[in-house]
Amino acid sequence: MEEKNTIEDKSVIVIGTGAVATNFIKHFLSIGITVIQQYGRTIPLEITIPFISDINNINTDADLYIIAVSDDAIAEVVEQLPSLNGLVVHTAGSVSLDIFASKFSKFGVFYPVQSFSNNRNIDLQLVPFIIEGNSMESVAILKALAVKISNNYFVFTYEKRLQLHLAAVFASNFSNHMNSIAQELLLNENIDFTILRPLLQETFNKILTINPLDAQTGPAKRNDINVLEKHSEILTNNPIFQEIYTLISKSISTFNKK
Amino acid sequence: MEEKNTIEDKSVIVIGTGAVATNFIKHFLSIGITVIQQYGRTIPLEITIPFISDINNINTDADLYIIAVSDDAIAEVVEQLPSLNGLVVHTAGSVSLDIFASKFSKFGVFYPVQSFSNNRNIDLQLVPFIIEGNSMESVAILKALAVKISNNYFVFTYEKRLQLHLAAVFASNFSNHMNSIAQELLLNENIDFTILRPLLQETFNKILTINPLDAQTGPAKRNDINVLEKHSEILTNNPIFQEIYTLISKSISTFNKK
Numbered sequence: 001m002e003e004k005n006t007i008e009d010k011s012v013i014v015i016g017t018g019a020v021a022t023n024f025i026k027h028f029l030s031i032g033i034t035v036i037q038q039y040g041r042t043i044p045l046e047i048t049i050p051f052i053s054d055i056n057n058i059n060t061d062a063d064l065y066i067i068a069v070s071d072d073a074i075a076e077v078v079e080q081l082p083s084l085n086g087l088v089v090h091t092a093g094s095v096s097l098d099i100f101a102s103k104f105s106k107f108g109v110f111y112p113v114q115s116f117s118n119n120r121n122i123d124l125q126l127v128p129f130i131i132e133g134n135s136m137e138s139v140a141i142l143k144a145l146a147v148k149i150s151n152n153y154f155v156f157t158y159e160k161r162l163q164l165h166l167a168a169v170f171a172s173n174f175s176n177h178m179n180s181i182a183q184e185l186l187l188n189e190n191i192d193f194t195i196l197r198p199l200l201q202e203t204f205n206k207i208l209t210i211n212p213l214d215a216q217t218g219p220a221k222r223n224d225i226n227v228l229e230k231h232s233e234i235l236t237n238n239p240i241f242q243e244i245y246t247l248i249s250k251s252i253s254t255f256n257k258k
Numbered sequence: 259m260e261e262k263n264t265i266e267d268k269s270v271i272v273i274g275t276g277a278v279a280t281n282f283i284k285h286f287l288s289i290g291i292t293v294i295q296q297y298g299r300t301i302p303l304e305i306t307i308p309f310i311s312d313i314n315n316i317n318t319d320a321d322l323y324i325i326a327v328s329d330d331a332i333a334e335v336v337e338q339l340p341s342l343n344g345l346v347v348h349t350a351g352s353v354s355l356d357i358f359a360s361k362f363s364k365f366g367v368f369y370p371v372q373s374f375s376n377n378r379n380i381d382l383q384l385v386p387f388i389i390e391g392n393s394m395e396s397v398a399i400l401k402a403l404a405v406k407i408s409n410n411y412f413v414f415t416y417e418k419r420l421q422l423h424l425a426a427v428f429a430s431n432f433s434n435h436m437n438s439i440a441q442e443l444l445l446n447e448n449i450d451f452t453i454l455r456p457l458l459q460e461t462f463n464k465i466l467t468i469n470p471l472d473a474q475t476g477p478a479k480r481n482d483i484n485v486l487e488k489h490s491e492i493l494t495n496n497p498i499f500q501e502i503y504t505l506i507s508k509s510i511s512t513f514n515k516k
Contacts, residue, residue, distance in 0.1 A: 072482045094477070094485045114457050115475050117464065126456045154453075163447045166489045170503075171440035171454050172461040173476030175433035177510050180470040182429035184513075189421045193469060195412075196429050198384045199372050203430040204462045206375065211451060212438040217373050218431030219352070224330045227352045231424045240509050247505060248432050251498050255438060 007144040013037045013059060013086075015077055016068035017044040019116035020091055024068060025049060027124045031148060036062060045118070055080045062086045064141065066110065071095050078103055087133075087141050093165025096158050097132055108133035108142050111161060115172050129153040130161050181241055216256050220249035265402040268321035271295045271344075273335060275302035277374035278349055279326040283307060285382045289406060294320060303376070313338045320344045322399065324368065329353050336361055345396050351423025354416050355390055366391035366400050369419060373430050387411040388419050439499055474514050478507035 012033055014021050017040030025048060028035050037059050038044065038051045052058065060082055067077050067090040074090050078099055081088070087106040090099070093113075100107035109132040114122055129146040131153055133139035139155060146153035156164065179200075183193045206215035219227035228249055235242035270291055272279050275298030283306060286293050295317050296302065296309045310316065313335075321344045325335050329350040336357060339346070345364040348357070351371075358365035367390040372380055387404040389411055391397035397413060404411035414422065437458075441451045464473035477485035486507055493500035 070480060070482070071477070071485055072480070094488050113453060115460055115464075117468075117473070117475060120460075120464070122460065128453050128456070160447050160449070162488060163443055163492060164449055164453065166492055166503075167440040167443040167449075168454060168457055169476055169478075169489065170436045170443065172457050173474070173478065173510070174502075174506050175436040176461055176465060176470050176474055177506055177513070178428045178433040178436060179465050180474060180513060181509075182425040183470050185421055185425040185428065189418050191418070191422055191425075195371060195386050195422065196426060197466065198386070199426055199430050200462070200465065202373055202378075202380065203434055204458070206373075206378070207434060207437050207458065208455065210375075212434050212441050215375070216431065216434055216438060217375065218427055219329070220427075220431065222328060222330070224328070227329055230352050230420060231427065234421060234424055240505075240512065244432075244505055244509060245428075247498075247502055248435055251439075251502060252431070252435050254498065255435070255442075 007141070007148045008032050008034070010034065010063035010141070011036045011059075011061070012064045012066060013039065013062040014066050014068060015039045015081075016066075017042055018068065018070070019118050019120070020112070021066075021068040022046065022118070023116055023122050023124065024066060024091075026121075027149065033145075033148065056082075058082065060084055064145070065089070066091065074099060087138050089142065093130075093168065094162055097134060100134070106134065106138050108138040109161065110142050110145065111165075113164065113168060115168075125150050127152065130164065131155045132158065132161065181244070185241075213256070216252060218252070220252035221256050223253055265399070265406045266290050266292070268292065268399070269294045269317075269319070270322045270324060271297065271317060271320040272324050272326060273297045273339075274326035275300055276326065276328070277376050277378070278370070279324075280304065280376070281374055281380050281382065282324060282326060282349075284379075285407065291403075291406065314340075316340065318342055322403070323347070324349065332357060345391075345399050347400065351388075351426065352420055355392060358392070364392065364396050366396040367419065368400050368403065369423075371422065371426060373426075383408045385410065388422065389413045390416065390419065439502070443499075471514070474510060476510070478510035479514050481511055 012035045014025050014035055025035050035049050038049050039058055063086045065086055065088045067074055069077055071092040071094055074095055088100055088104045089108040089110045091110055093111050097109055111130040113128045116122055127150050131142040133142055186193055232242055232245055235245055270293045272283050272293055283293050293307050296307055297316055318340055323344055323346045325332055325348040327335055329352055332348050332353055346358055346362045347366040347368045349368055351369050369388040371386045374380055385408050389400040391400055444451055490500055490503055493503055
């Protein structure tokens, strides 16, 4: 059998029906990557390629299987999958390659450093991909895929990927939560969240153009005890927000003294 | 004496040499507001109008005095100022109007909901201004000023302004700190912070287009115990980051269940 040398010659199966799976399939089709099947336990919102909901019907001759399910569902998918000769990868930031070791011979990780949500199109061309593979061959296939998608990839160890994922949680999930708290505080006073829009824009611009450490401002940075106490007092009725306020203020004050 | 009816007819003195004072003066001059003096203890980087460093030389005939110094320095400035007939205002989010009550007869607050930094031009036309005044007349002057600058103003009580300022601290200072921690974590593994740029852009877009509460994603939202434990373990050597990780994850998990 002739070796398939380019990523366009390879057949791909996507496992999952969530936002990552949906974005991958759409983008793959648009750039000429052959997706032959999608598997999921729930019917996807949009079916663009042959869909199966029974894992026993999975095509075992594909070259690449991309498991795009939530981190805590990967182990179960691996258990249910039949023996496969193709390369099997997951897309998770915090799951080790070892999860595949006892079952498959070719396996890897293809982690997009992005937050995917239903009904939001992500331009994959801008997404950095973190690659890991069990062999040079596995890594080479994933590099070829990454080059085709975004030309923005890094081959990282598990430890490095995990650290990056943790950083992404702080930068994205946690900063979003800071905004959720802000929204909740404004709601209490019937103030529309959009009042913060110019401030958020400037905060974001500074994070990208200056670095966040140098961009830090605010009462905690200035160690303005009066303001810190007034703010804390407002939060008396919300102990967890108050605790967050005190802890982050302390962290800013410590961190920015270094 | 003829009454001065429009804001262009009024003479303004700016007290302070920091980022707020600098931005105000530049913008005021560009839109035809007459700034007759700037006072500060340190010489400003750029002198565009008559500057005094001795408060005794302050012109006592101005119509409007804008105290644009850090929150914890306002009281001292008030103490040092001579008796004034003009309207005296500060620009702070968390300082009560009462700070002026025993000294002046016309006073107010003119708080810009924005974070100002040296060497960054803020387009004041996009900034919402929060107004408070000791009288209808004081409020009217500040409204006229706000209309001239940005046409985006709100007359709020002290309690409402304080709550807004607290929300701004969460949305801006605290989400910046989340990014500082991310940057620090990446530095430990020699990963460039720019790897997070597309993720930050998407996070920011979601905060503005969806609301932050609905935009929340991540292991804490999914209550993915495995990932939460792995992340926490990485932070063992940094107790304050670990404490922040645990507390915010708990808050996300609680808050998003409501």
